[in-house]
Amino acid sequence: MDTGMSPHQNKPHQSTPIRQKGLSAKHREWVAGYLFVLPDAIGLLIFLGLPMALSLVLAVFEVNGFGGYRFVGFANFVRMGKDPLFWQAARVTALYAVLLVPLLYVCGLGLALLVQKTNRFNAVMRAMFFAPHMVSLVVVAVVWQFMVVDKIGVINKLTPLLGISGISFLGDPQFALLTVVFVSLWFLMGFYMLIFLGGLQDIPKEYYEAAKIDGASPFHCFWYITLPLLKPTSFFVLMVSMVAAVAGAQAFDIIYVMTKGGPANSTAVLIVYIYQQAFSFGAFGYAAAMSSVLVIVLMLVTALFFVMTKGGRFSYD
Amino acid sequence: MTDIPSSAYPSSSQVTIVRILWMLITAILALMILFPLLWMVSIAFKTPAESFSANLIPSEPTLENFKYVLTGVPFIRYMANSFFVSASVTIIALFFHTMAGYALARLRFPGREIIFLAIFSTFLVSLPVIIVPLFVIVRAMGMLNAYAGLIVPSIFNAFGIFLLRQYYVSLPREIEEAAIVDGAGYWRIYWSIILPLSRPIMSALAILFFLANWNAFLWPLTVASKADLWVVQVGIANFRSQYSASWNYMMAASTIVAIPTLVLFIIFQRQIMDSLKTSGLK
Numbered sequence: 071m072d073t074g075m076s077p078h079q080n081k082p083h084q085s086t087p088i089r090q091k092g093l094s095a096k097h098r099e100w101v102a103g104y105l106f107v108l109p110d111a112i113g114l115l116i117f118l119g120l121p122m123a124l125s126l127v128l129a130v131f132e133v134n135g136f137g138g139y140r141f142v143g144f145a146n147f148v149r150m151g152k153d154p155l156f157w158q159a160a161r162v163t164a165l166y167a168v169l170l171v172p173l174l175y176v177c178g179l180g181l182a183l184l185v186q187k188t189n190r191f192n193a194v195m196r197a198m199f200f201a202p203h204m205v206s207l208v209v210v211a212v213v214w215q216f217m218v219v220d221k222i223g224v225i226n227k228l229t230p231l232l233g234i235s236g237i238s239f240l241g242d243p244q245f246a247l248l249t250v251v252f253v254s255l256w257f258l259m260g261f262y263m264l265i266f267l268g269g270l271q272d273i274p275k276e277y278y279e280a281a282k283i284d285g286a287s288p289f290h291c292f293w294y295i296t297l298p299l300l301k302p303t304s305f306f307v308l309m310v311s312m313v314a315a316v317a318g319a320q321a322f323d324i325i326y327v328m329t330k331g332g333p334a335n336s337t338a339v340l341i342v343y344i345y346q347q348a349f350s351f352g353a354f355g356y357a358a359a360m361s362s363v364l365v366i367v368l369m370l371v372t373a374l375f376f377v378m379t380k381g382g383r384f385s386y387d
Numbered sequence: 388m389t390d391i392p393s394s395a396y397p398s399s400s401q402v403t404i405v406r407i408l409w410m411l412i413t414a415i416l417a418l419m420i421l422f423p424l425l426w427m428v429s430i431a432f433k434t435p436a437e438s439f440s441a442n443l444i445p446s447e448p449t450l451e452n453f454k455y456v457l458t459g460v461p462f463i464r465y466m467a468n469s470f471f472v473s474a475s476v477t478i479i480a481l482f483f484h485t486m487a488g489y490a491l492a493r494l495r496f497p498g499r500e501i502i503f504l505a506i507f508s509t510f511l512v513s514l515p516v517i518i519v520p521l522f523v524i525v526r527a528m529g530m531l532n533a534y535a536g537l538i539v540p541s542i543f544n545a546f547g548i549f550l551l552r553q554y555y556v557s558l559p560r561e562i563e564e565a566a567i568v569d570g571a572g573y574w575r576i577y578w579s580i581i582l583p584l585s586r587p588i589m590s591a592l593a594i595l596f597f598l599a600n601w602n603a604f605l606w607p608l609t610v611a612s613k614a615d616l617w618v619v620q621v622g623i624a625n626f627r628s629q630y631s632a633s634w635n636y637m638m639a640a641s642t643i644v645a646i647p648t649l650v651l652f653i654i655f656q657r658q659i660m661d662s663l664k665t666s667g668l669k
Contacts (some may be wrong), residue, residue: 101498102573110487111502113543117521118509121541124520133495184413191410197656200418204652204659205424206602208620209641212627216634224426227441256420261546268664296538310511327624341515345390348611357519364516372511 116319121291128358139355146359156360162247167315169251170258174311175304177255177342178262182233183292185263196267200260207257207323213254215240215328243336246329250337253354254324258314262307269303270296309375317341317368340364430638438635450637456626462643464615465622472537472607472618477593480542487590488551490583493563493575503552509547514605522609524612536610537618541600547592550662554588555581591662594655598648609666619644 093101131202132142150156181199185192202210203347218239229237239249274342277295286294314320322341325331330337331346340360348357430438432448435637456462490496514521521540530536563586566576582589604620611617617625623640630636652659 099494099573100496103490103499106486106490106494106573106577107502108484110543110548113483113539114506114509114545116524117540118512118517119518120524121517122512124523125517128520128523161631166455181416181631184409184416188644192413195413195417196660197652198421200656200660201421201424201652202647204598206604206620206648207388208461208604209427209622209645210423212637212641213625216430217423217426217638224441233388256423262421264660264664298436311445313511313513316517318485319514319605322515327604345515345518346524354519354523360521361516368511369518 088377121276122365125358125361128355129362130359131355133352133354142188142355143365146356147363149256150359150363155335155343157265159338159340162335162337163339163341164249165372166251166254166321166337167312169248170315171311172307173255174258174262175307177259178307179266179300181259181263182270183296184268186267195262199263202257203260205257207320208327210253210257211327213325214249214256218249241333243334246333246336250325250328253328254315254321257312257324258320262311266300266303269300273299305375309372312371313368322351424645424649427638427641430635433635435633435635437442438638442612449610452635453643454642456636456643460622460626460640461614462562462619462622465617465619466643468537468616469618469620472534472541473536473597475534476541477596478602479538480544480547480596481589481593483542484551484592485549485582485585486577487548488555489577491552491557492549492555493581506545506548510549517603518609525610530610532611532613532616534616537607537616540610541603541606546664547596550592551585551588554585558584587658588662591655591658595650595662598651598659 129146130141130143132140132145183200185195218222223239225239227236228350237245239245273296277299278291281291281295316339319337325337325339325342326345329337331342341364344357344360344364345358347353399524429445431452432450433440433445434451436447437445437447487506491499491506495577525536525540526532530539544598560578563576569607571579601617602620604624608617608621608624611621623644626640627637
């Protein structure tokens with residue numbers, strides 16, 4: 071089927087009317103454009119757009135296990151305010167994000183600086199740093215669970231070297247969240263290393279050469295050239311890791327498989343609590359209400375980020 | 388102040404020592420990071436009696452754990468499900484996303500920028516946030532406990548469309564012109580010019596999509612409760628709750644699940660890491 075006509079064509083006048091069947095070249099391009107975008111547009115609308123809208127709608131209903139709906143107004147939001155487990159989950163989520171995001175930033179950037187130079191050795195090292203990110207989170211969670219299993223896991227054999235022993239990493243509410251943060255860090259930092267490597271690549275080498283001539287130390291170079299010029303990358307990393315910590319499927323997988331939110335709800339982040347409310351207790355309306363709060367918080371934080379960084383734009387000076 | 392010349396121009400032996408130290412630290416760190424995976428493989432080959440001893444190399448390596456996992460549990464079935472779902476999602480997603488990317492990058496039509504922005508704005512929407520309404524929608528469409536429910540919702544994501552669009556924007560305008568002069572339609576341009584040109588980025592994306600779907604857990608867990616539709620990640624999570632004390636079986640199962648992705652990674656590490664690196668900004 072011939073749909074395209076070009077203004078560059080040499081003899082358009084004979085063939086144009088037959089080929090175009092009443093549509094001008096411009097309109098043919100329009101139609102083609104819409105048709106090409108259509109499958110993805112419909113899919114995204116049904117499986118991403120609609121759920122986002124629906125979570126607001128579901129939030130004002132009570133849904134029973136058999137799919138029956140009853141309008142309850144703001145009852146789900148009132149219930150949220152009075153639910154101590156919701157506030158506990160909000161606290162755990164905030165703590166998880168506040169611990170994980172800075173650690174990811176520092177470790178991601180640290181690893182990137184370590185293997186920044188392009189050579190064979192560093193290529194192998196990069197791959198090794200990144201390898202954990204290739205393994206499924208279920209496997210990651212199971213393997214780490216085994217490594218820290220009460221008193222006899224291999225980590226418990228190593229901790230006496232640091233002067234501590236007999237810690238129940240996943241059984242003690244004091245340590246469970248830290249353990250989960252550590253495993254998340256282990257899994258995610260290779261990815262952020264890659265993002266930072268991309269950012270470091272874009273910094274013009276001339277800056278470092280000029281600084282070297284002026285006698286600047288490596289620390290000065292890092293502080294006055296690397297960090298300021300990495301601002302766009304830093305923004306992206308903080309943004310994405312924050313969203314990943316609060317609402318990411320990866321955080322869900324690790325926590326759900328390792329602890330199911332326990333012990334004593336010490337690792338029950340909001341997304342795990344929401345999931346349990348929906349799929350263990352059938353409280354879809356209540357779960358949707360909590361999700362919509364989460365969406366609004368995420369949007370506010372994102373907006374705040376954008377305002378603070380003047381729309382995500384940075385000047386290179 | 389007097390030592391500035393020597394630090395600005397360090398002797399070559401100093402440089403060598405610093406470089407060797409640097410490499411040593413990097414290598415030790417890399418081994419520490421890899422240790423849990425090595426440990427997993429190690430236990431998978433150990434006998435139950437040995438699974439809590441601290442030696443990395445098993446004293447009497449055995450294949451019994453693998454045999455047990457592959458015969459005692461329908462792991463082959465889980466893997467076949469995972470493979471079928473991941474491959475289907477990858478192929479359909481590549482087809483749809485190249486189409487959308489091509490239109491958004493190279494065709495002019497009203498509303499194009501708005502459509503692109505709308506797609507881009509779903510970038511940060513994550514599955515746990517929409518899982519409850521998504522489940523309700525998929526249930527209403529009658530796709531619970533069906534391959535369609537596992538496959539269709541996983542196809543659509545902004546990341547692939549975005550990367551492909553960026554790629555197509557960077558291609559020179561001239562490449563279509565000859566085809567247009569020949570009177571080729573947009574479908575032919577897409578099929579016989581754009582698609583062949585996008586082979587490198589498509590292979591990178593294919594690997595990424597396949598891996599992401601092979602490793603996915605939350606959605607398959609939610610949408611398929613029937614055991615013969617379980618993918619391998621759900622299977623292994625369930626296996627763990629049944630055999631919580633048999634760590635050697637657990638690690639053998641984990642190794643079986645992790646090996647395909649690690650092998651893919653070793654073969655395609657450059658493509659995988661490069662395409663993820665460019666997903667940062669730009």
